[in-house]
Amino acid sequence: ATTPSKHYTITLLPGDGIGPEVISVATNVLKLAASLEGIEFDFQEMPVGGAALDSTGLPLPAETLSAAKQSDAVLLGAIGGYKWDKNEKHLKPETGLLQLRAGLQVFANLRPATVLPQLVDASTLKKEVAEGVDLMVVRELTGGIYFGKPRGFGVNENGQEIGFNTEVYATHEIDRIARVAFETARKRSGKLCSVDKANVLEASIFWRKRVTAIASEYPDVELSHMYVDNAAMQLVRDPKQFDTIVTNNIFGDILSDEASMITGSIGMLPSASLGESGPGLFEPIHGSAPDIAGQDKANPLATVLSAAMLLKYGLGEENAAKRIEAAVLDTLSRGYRTGDIYSAGNKLVGCKEMGEEVLKSVDSQV
Numbered sequence: 001a002t003t004p005s006k007h008y009t010i011t012l013l014p015g016d017g018i019g020p021e022v023i024s025v026a027t028n029v030l031k032l033a034a035s036l037e038g039i040e041f042d043f044q045e046m047p048v049g050g051a052a053l054d055s056t057g058l059p060l061p062a063e064t065l066s067a068a069k070q071s072d073a074v075l076l077g078a079i080g081g082y083k084w085d086k087n088e089k090h091l092k093p094e095t096g097l098l099q100l101r102a103g104l105q106v107f108a109n110l111r112p113a114t115v116l117p118q119l120v121d122a123s124t125l126k127k128e129v130a131e132g133v134d135l136m137v138v139r140e141l142t143g144g145i146y147f148g149k150p151r152g153f154g155v156n157e158n159g160q161e162i163g164f165n166t167e168v169y170a171t172h173e174i175d176r177i178a179r180v181a182f183e184t185a186r187k188r189s190g191k192l193c194s195v196d197k198a199n200v201l202e203a204s205i206f207w208r209k210r211v212t213a214i215a216s217e218y219p220d221v222e223l224s225h226m227y228v229d230n231a232a233m234q235l236v237r238d239p240k241q242f243d244t245i246v247t248n249n250i251f252g253d254i255l256s257d258e259a260s261m262i263t264g265s266i267g268m269l270p271s272a273s274l275g276e277s278g279p280g281l282f283e284p285i286h287g288s289a290p291d292i293a294g295q296d297k298a299n300p301l302a303t304v305l306s307a308a309m310l311l312k313y314g315l316g317e318e319n320a321a322k323r324i325e326a327a328v329l330d331t332l333s334r335g336y337r338t339g340d341i342y343s344a345g346n347k348l349v350g351c352k353e354m355g356e357e358v359l360k361s362v363d364s365q366v
């Protein structure tokens, strides 16, 4: 191995359920892939979620947030479980996750949906449609109708009770998510599709205007626009037409879940949440899966691929990221499967053994 030339601090937040199992695997893979690129890590493990509630009484202890803020990137396992389901809202594990996202000021959520050649059969779509799908949804995470004011309940002019929310986006909110999306498209195939409802909504007309304005900073990226109803349809009709999609908070919520279903394997899907400066937050899209926790059954690959996103989008270490992605593909090609992605003729393994096989694949790369 080469002499380490770069040094990063990574905060590990294993959390609850299968979190600790998948984080342990991903950390080992991250360490090995990075060392082959001359990168060294300091890992600091901190409590979050239900685990933190049990040990400190809070779902996000102040020490955990400050450690996360001071590090170069944060890798999270999963949060939550039956044990804390009856807790009051401020003492729920999930509240810790919301506080963490707010504390890190991550406004851009990146969710890839990739149909890997080895797992085409897991897709919910027909083979011809699913084959070769490789897209990324970039969702605005801290603005829009989920946070806009005014919001609330009242009575209208006819004396009817009403509930209302407001879709608001300011220039800087759209500009910064657009820049993340253009940068992401640039790291991928250079195609960006902005999704809105500009035929109906003022906030969407403004969204389209700002995204178009920011496009002039990225002449190498090809920008298109699509209405959200059409995008929802096109995602299942012909998902291969998309590379990078950028959209607002509510449309992104829906489209990213729709896109993930195309792949059919929740145990394989990573995510990244990025801020303006400061560390990004990287986590699998699955939850704590309490039904299989502690049984060595969890698929660690969503977290392993989250570690690859940490390298690529969090640290700009694309070569080390490619090593991890290639190792995951190689391990699948060698027939190893956890229960969630198993099909006849493959080798069924547990979480730990899957991790060991991925390490072998990283190791065998030159």
Ligand code: ATP
Pocket: 018, 079, 080, 266, 267, 268, 285, 286, 287, 288, 289, 290, 291, 292, 297, 298, 299, 300, 302, 338, 340
């Ligand atoms: P959340 O915690 O976000 O509410 P959820 O309870 O809706 O999530 P998950 O915890 O993601 O759902 O899991 C749903 C089911 O999918 C689990 O019960 C488990 O059987 C399966 N599952 C989820 N993640 C994995 C994984 N990494 N490996 C294997 N199976 C998984």
Ligand code: MG
Pocket: 080, 081, 287, 288, 289, 290
């Ligand atoms: Mg759950």
